[in-house]
Amino acid sequence: MTAVLAAQGLIKSFGDLIAVNGVSFEIAEGETFGLLGPNGAGKTTSISMVAGLLEPDNGTVHVAGTQIRTNSTNGRSDIGLVPQEIAIYPDLTATENLRFFGRLYDMPGETLDKRVEEVLEVIGLSERQDDLVSEFSGGMQRRLNIGIGLLHRPRLLILDEPTVGVDPQSRNAILESVEDLSGEGIAVLYTTHYMEEAERLCDRVAIIDEGVIKAEGTRRELVSLVGEKDRIRVTVTGDLVEVARVASELPAVHEASPADSGVDVLANDASSVLPELLSRVAATGANVTGVAVSEPNLEAVFLHLTGKALRD
Numbered sequence: 092m093t094a095v096l097a098a099q100g101l102i103k104s105f106g107d108l109i110a111v112n113g114v115s116f117e118i119a120e121g122e123t124f125g126l127l128g129p130n131g132a133g134k135t136t137s138i139s140m141v142a143g144l145l146e147p148d149n150g151t152v153h154v155a156g157t158q159i160r161t162n163s164t165n166g167r168s169d170i171g172l173v174p175q176e177i178a179i180y181p182d183l184t185a186t187e188n189l190r191f192f193g194r195l196y197d198m199p200g201e202t203l204d205k206r207v208e209e210v211l212e213v214i215g216l217s218e219r220q221d222d223l224v225s226e227f228s229g230g231m232q233r234r235l236n237i238g239i240g241l242l243h244r245p246r247l248l249i250l251d252e253p254t255v256g257v258d259p260q261s262r263n264a265i266l267e268s269v270e271d272l273s274g275e276g277i278a279v280l281y282t283t284h285y286m287e288e289a290e291r292l293c294d295r296v297a298i299i300d301e302g303v304i305k306a307e308g309t310r311r312e313l314v315s316l317v318g319e320k321d322r323i324r325v326t327v328t329g330d331l332v333e334v335a336r337v338a339s340e341l342p343a344v345h346e347a348s349p350a351d352s353g354v355d356v357l358a359n360d361a362s363s364v365l366p367e368l369l370s371r372v373a374a375t376g377a378n379v380t381g382v383a384v385s386e387p388n389l390e391a392v393f394l395h396l397t398g399k400a401l402r403d
């Protein structure tokens with residue numbers, strides 16, 4: 092797939108501090124790419140260079156084939172940026188905010204009117220469109236911020252820690268909105284220090300720490316770096332020893348052992364193993380009453396690569 096965003100060898104220093112050191116990654120159309128790392132890892136500096144707000148000391152950024160520079164507006168219309176800090180006008184309504192930013196993008200009247208309605212629906216604010224933003228909760232303001240970034244139909248949407256400081260309900264609404272974007276063909280660059288957000292939303296993740304990308308890939312590819320396996324607990328009534336024996340015969344199963352009212356199975360990929368595993372268990376005459384899968388997560392990968400916890 093052709094890359095919507097191609098960032099190559101980005102370096103940025105502030106005095107003696109090297110904030111970003113050789114960062115490279117690409118994002119394809121319809122792909123959500125996560126930059127996962129703690130505060131101060133270099134995420135915001137990286138996306139500031141991608142968005143053309145900060146000139147790299149070295150390296151290049153291309154969006155939809157156009158090089159992005161701070162001294163040029165070329166390619167900017169292909170980018171939608173949703174910054175950490177909420178950038179909306181509290182003394183305007185939701186609709187007025189969207190219309191204002193739409194005019195900055197030189198969107199014509201009827202096109203803008205239609206797009207405002209569509210965006211309000213996407214971010215779940217249609218019923219509050221005529222209310223002043225000052226009356227909105229923090230989560231609603233962040234959703235409006237995302238709507239502004241989407242308004243002009245960008246090829247690339249950049250979301251910088253969009254759920255920081257919002258309540259759980261608003262956070263889930265924001266995540267659901269982001270999940271829908273890939274279906275619209277938008278390339279999404281998502282920065283976060285929340286491991287569970289990266290696992291839920293991102294097709295690929297780059298783990299960044301101290302300005303350096305330590306590893307990049309799908310969740311499964313990253314987890315393979317630490318050699319951890321999926322753990323499957325099969326709760327059964329029947330001969331646990333026999334169930335463990337037939338489970339251990341599967342090629343992808345590394346270990347199977349009887350446990351309290353069930354069998355614990357260690358396997359490469361639980362989703363591919365389960366159908367055959369359950370079939371073999373049933374063939375022993377055992378009755379399966381429950382299945383629980385525990386997969387290794389990105390927290391373990393981050394600890395393995397950096398020697399510290401994600402939130403340190």
